[in-house]
């Protein structure tokens with residue numbers, strides 16, 4: 325953040341949301357839903373493909389093994405997206421279930437079971453033969469592996485959901501400036517000044533949700549932006565049905581060598597989506613501004629090798645790829661809250677590659693923090709101040 329200057333504000337509002345990707349668009353919507361006078365500023369067009377929230381789909385897992393507090397966040401997103409989708413006639417979450425497979429001690433199996441127990445998700449455990457019978461795409465599953473089906477999970481849709489958030493916020497009275505880059509956020513005695521090349525906006529508070537660019541406007545957060553292209557594949561001829569979304573739902577899978585693969589089957593206008601966790605070469609440090617936006621053959625080499633070992637009916641050469649970014653934190657949980665010394669500033673970022681499914685819940689949390697409501701969950705594990713106190 326910068327030292328205040330004396331340029332007068334051209335525009336006055338109560339809250340500015342900077343960045344209308346996953347987290348920012350949801351915050352805009354949830355603030356507007358509370359009757360807050362809120363203005364969103366986005367450097368590109370709403371639902372664009374240049375940040376972290378594009379590429380048709382995202383896994384929507386509920387029994388998230390990354391942290392026990394994440395299931396309530398996903399469930400709040402599910403409730404909000406279901407309500408919004410029913411109002412607009414759009415499908416914002418498709419509940420295919422998520423099949424988590426691997427050895428009994430692997431993260432997809434043991435971690436999902438532990439998270440499900442904490443959150444009360446009614447998961448179903450299958451042995452290897454049951455998985456192979458029900459899901460032919462898993463013909464090569466190891467005999468000792470298990471499957472844990474999270475029935476509330478599925479997939480969600482980044483561009484569609486971001487656009488739905490912003491459309492709903494606009495309907496509720498939010499003002500939105502697209503193709504406008506915020507160049508500085510300055511705190512003053514009674515609020516904030518949000519600078520753009522053409523105007524300065526004065527507000528009581530600002531939400532900064534600029535994804536992989538977050539460190540540019542809010543320095544001193546331990547953020548680590550990474551390049552992470554995503555890939556779609558096609559089935560070998562004759563195997564199309566085995567890898568269609570209904571037969572090959574959202575999944576995470578630990579292979580015997582420890583490699584973790586995630587993805588889902590093909591549907592509508594997209595192919596079989598597959599990715600690696602961790603992503604090795606395909607997960608290099610970057611700066612958002614200078615991201616290498618070309619996807620190279622080497623980016624998918626490890627993934628293709630894993631696909632060839634895991635799924636007999638999938639052609640291991642990707643048919644489509646798109647560049648993307650994530651912004652990691654040291655403990656791989658988000659940063660949502662007020663950094664030290666910034667009473668007027670709320671940040672929502674540090675997505676650590678698993679944020680989209682939680683976007684509507686994060687928007688709700690941010691709105692609660694801004695208006696001073698009790699948050700619907702304990703925000704300690706995402707509070708940006710946790711790093712300073714550690």
Ligand SMILES: Cc1cc2nc3c(=O)[nH]c(=O)nc-3n(C[C@H](O)[C@H](O)[C@H](O)COP(=O)(O)OP(=O)(O)OC[C@H]3O[C@@H](n4cnc5c(N)ncnc54)[C@H](O)[C@@H]3O)c2cc1C
Nearest residue numbers: 343345346347367375376377383506535648675679680681
């Ligand atoms: C390959 C890949 C696979 C993934 N898979 C999953 C998954 O299966 N499930 C899941 O839950 N998550 C997944 N994720 C993570 C998820 O996509 C991210 O957590 C989420 O999109 C992050 O949203 P964000 O709001 O932080 O960033 P973004 O959506 O990028 O939003 C930031 C916005 O800020 C804008 N902005 C930046 N600077 C400025 C400025 N100065 N002024 C104005 N606007 C600005 C940007 O243009 C952008 O629109 C995946 C990510 C990748 C890359």
